[in-house]
Amino acid sequence: MESKKRRGILERLNAGEVVVGDGGYVMQLERRGYVKAGHWTPEAAVEHPEAVRQLHREFLRAGANVIQTFTFYCSEDKLEISSNVKSITGAQINEAACDMAREVANEGDALVAGGVSQTPCYVKSHSEPEVKAIFKKQMDNFMKKDIHFFIAEYFEHVEEAVWAVEVLKTSGKTIGATLCISPHGDMDGVPPGECAVRLVKAGADIVGINCHLDPLTCVRTVKLMKAGLEKAGLKAHLMIQPLGFHTPECNLGGYVSLPEFPFALETRAMTRWDMQKYAREAYNAGIRYIGGCCGFEAYHIRAIAEELAAERGFLPPASEKHGLWGAALEMHTKPWVRARARREYWENLLPASGRPKCPSMATPADE
Secondary structure (H helix, E strand, O other), rough: OOOOOOHHHHHHHHOOOOOOOOOHHHHHHHHOOOOOOEEEEEOHHHHHHHHHHHHHHHHHHHOOOEEOOOOEEEEHHHHHHOOOOOOOHEEEEEEEHHHHHHHHHHOOOOOOEEEEEEHHHHHHHOOOOHHHHHHHEEEEHHEEEEEEEEEEEEEHHHHHHHHHHHHHOOOOOOEEEEOEEEEOOOOOOOHHHHHHHHHHHHHOOOOEEOOOOOOHHHHHHHHHHHHHHHHOOOEEEEEOOOEEEEEOOOOOOOOHOOOOOOOOOOOOOOOOOHHHHHHHHHHHHOEEEEEOOOOOOHHHHHHHHHHOHHHHHOOOOOHHHHHHHHHHHHHHOHHHHHOOOOHHHHHHHOOOOOOOOOOOOOOOOOO
């Protein structure tokens, strides 16, 4: 149990505070040997809770105000299709994930967000009753654990996201909803502005973008969502949890259509300095819930927290081991490294890939 009642997500956002989200789980845990690529299902919450718990703690220490449950792709239909989980139910995963997220969140002042995502059922049947029944089952699991709010994330089709919001809204909890779409719109061609309008009308309190494309591209898309809401005379808080890789191709299907997905994305990884630029761009766009998705590691979340330290009024615990803008390099024995202990150096650096025969961009499979 919590020792004291903490302020909710809307209370924080309504006060104009910056809320820092956490980072990516499935890709990090796949690299660490706890998630199977292709399936991307979260049974590690039951099989290897210590691995999930450690990642939660790293994000909390880096400055995250929200710990999301590790429940991505945890619908029963996805677990059945993957055939990766034989003796563990979706309910067991959801409940174990809630317990872990709550445990770690209580070590700080973080909130627990229960996450639901797109379902194979939607693509297969387009049946509203069937899809909503899946979301209802997940919601019931979360309500047993009294999470603080819900995030419906990683939806390629706004219609399915709307169905998720409509179900989750019956819980009485605050709802955040994010789509994994490009500035071109969702997979059915619905523009970002219209997507935002539909989500808010369905009951979402916070809307935005997650995954699939790099931070600055996602900021562009959220700006389009904001414009759509303003034109419709609607209000909602904005959130963003983008991909932690460079995707200048800006294709409709995002990084899953790139030839490097999922096992050769390392050369596209964003630096901590890229993340500071992203945090500032997002803040200047009026976005106040700023986090990350696949590819975001703890030091990326720390970079967001450091960039917005003045607005938040404090630095995260992990900054005790990090000199701002490389300041700790002043102690280095090599003079050329000491010369890098300044903001101007890192802000203007053009990092080399070390791969002279590699192109800077690729041709996505969906183009």
